[in-house]
Amino acid sequence: MSCKVLVIGAGEAARLVVREIREHPALDREVVGLLDDNPALHGTAIDGIEVLGSSADLVNLAAGCDAREIIIAVPSASGPQARELVQRARQTRLPVRIVPGIRDIIKGTVHWNQVREVVPEDLLGRETVDLAESSIRDAVQGRRVLVTGAGGSIGSEICRQLVNFSPDRIYMLGRGENSIFEIAEELRDGLGYDRAVPVLADVRDGVRMSHLATQFPVDVVLHAAAHKHVPLMEDYPEEAVMVNVVGTANVIEFAKAAGADRFVMLSTDKAVRPRSVMGATKRIAELLVQSAAAGGALRYMAVRFGNVLGSRGSVVTVFQRQLKRGGPLTVTDREATRYFMTIREAAMLVVQGMAEGKGGEVFVLDMGEAIRIEELARNLITMAQPDNTAPIEIVETGLRPGEKLREQYLAETDPTQPGPHPQILVARPTRPAGFDPGAVVRELSELAERCDRDAIRARIVELLPDHEAHVD
Incomplete structure (x- = not known):
């Protein structure tokens, strides 16, 4: 029948x-x-x-x-x-x-x-975005591309997507030997791409990055390496500074020395009116990129992400792990909302920005409506166990240090214009008056090396007028 x-x-x-x-x-x-x-x-x-x-x-x-x-x-x-x-x-x-x-x-x-x-992506209630591949191919084909953080969930997806556009080389830089080995094996054995070059290095090490620039001349740098865990960076602001600020400065200098004419840094919606140390350090990193592009000769830019479905540490991944244990699912606040995008959207936004950017822009994907985290949790429970006779509980834990009730991916004062795709916006956030990138990097680096956490937090507030410092 x-x-x-x-x-x-x-x-x-x-x-x-x-x-x-x-x-x-x-x-x-x-x-x-x-x-x-x-x-x-x-x-x-x-x-x-x-x-x-x-x-x-x-x-x-x-x-x-x-x-x-x-x-x-x-x-x-x-x-x-x-x-x-x-x-x-x-x-x-x-x-x-x-x-x-x-x-x-x-x-x-x-x-x-x-x-x-x-699947969870269906709960976004919008089309996932396919971007303009012709312009990407023109920017990538036959060129040498270096991806930092290449062993991470987004960095590795960027590498997978790049293969489709026939680059001459993909240099996959990261400090985790196992994750770099795995993505190199996947590109070679799974995708048939035999020009992937693993590079073991830490973006925090400026001397090492300078040396690599003499070994690996590149045309394009896609900078995905970052610390992104909000509560952990509240506890360890020195680490956020060393990776997100100093690391970005080192990669910018690498790109200049290696001859790259295009540079894209991955940022976050948490950099908009930042409340967290993580978001603030990413906003400072955006300012470093904008400053590098200010001369006009280099096409250096940033892209801002929302929460990336399926990436390491994402809320959906946490919920799925809690579901496997039988619950409860934990939400920080029942009214908290977040913007979401898929890993593929994140990767394609990076390469689209690289292809289309003129320098100094911040590219943002229109992610549709923000989704209430509690609603997402309830739907995942229903998807996972529709016939469960013992309902899985949702527990409210309270917002953690640095977290917001609602995120935004553009500030009200950011000048914006339509981007190269109907669902991409281009912003040119205003740099604070007197922002000196070299001095900022040196000062924050010295504070981080001394592990002076209070001084780091205080200096961030001074540097970013729109920073919303967390109050316990």
């Missing part, structure tokens, strides 16, 4: 799903009904399949139709709509699949092998 399928949606995506199932009997499925929240469609038929009611009736209708699977075919759903549909579908305790995004619908085909299980 065929598996009976109930489809949420009655638009073009649903029509294509119905057609795909009909034309491929080997799928062993039968669409028994459609659901749509437009009352005018109730009782009508789409390609001979009746629209039975709305998604609010899903649990009862699924039982009445003896459905054995739910397919969500509403690619235009907003964030809250997408998350609500997933939650309703999971309440049926049936397997749930979802169709591709609207771009695939526009292209005219939805194939069954694209209809897949729901």
Whole structure:
């Protein structure tokens, strides 16, 4: 007997799903009904399949139709709509699949092998962004690219994406030998790219970086190495300074000495009106990049990320680990919100900024609406254990030092303009008056070497007029 399928949606995506199932009997499925929240469609038929009611009736209708699977075919759903549909579908305790995004619908085909299980990215409620590959290829093909932090989750994804554009060399720099070895092996054995060069080094070591500039002439530098853990950097501000500030200064000097004409630093939305030491040091690093580009000859720029789904230490990764232990899931504040993007979006934003930037810009991805962390936790619980009879608890722990209730990826005073892609914005944040990059790096480096944490925090406040110092 065929598996009976109930489809949420009655638009073009649903029509294509119905057609795909009909034309491929080997799928062993039968669409028994459609659901749509437009009352005018109730009782009508789409390609001979009746629209039975709305998604609010899903649990009862699924039982009445003896459905054995739910397919969500509403690619235009907003964030809250997408998350609500997933939650309703999971309440049926049936397997749930979802169709591709609207771009695939526009292209005219939805194939069954694209209809897949729901993943956390589907809860964003927006299309993941594909960027302009032609301009990236022009900037990368046949050129030598160095990626710092290449063993990290984002740095390694940048390396994977670069392979698609045929660079002459990818120098993968990092201080963790195992992670650098693994990404080098993956590029060679998994992707067939045999021009990846592992480079073991620490960006904090200026002498080492200067020496490397004589060994590895490069055309492009993508600077992903950073400390990004907010509470830890509150405890160890000297480490945030040495990696995020001094490390960035060292990589800028490396890029100049090695002949690179393009440089992109990965930044964060936490650099906007920073409350944390981590965010403040990344804002200072942005200022270093802007200062390096001020002469006009070098195309040095930054890109700002939100929270990257699936990256090491991301909230989704933490939640998934807590789910495997059976809970509870911990949220700092039930009203806390964050912006999210995928690892691939993060990597592509970096290479797009590198290709399009003229120098001094900060590129920002329009990440849609901010998502409430508690809502994300509840949806992940529903996705992971729809039939769990002992509900997994969500525990509020309180905001940690340096954390904000809400992040923003642009300051109100940042001059902005449309970017090279409809979902990319370009900002040129104003540098504080009298900002002297060399003096700032020297002073913060000396304070970090003395491990004078109070002095580091005080100096950061002086350097950044919009810094919101955390108060216990």
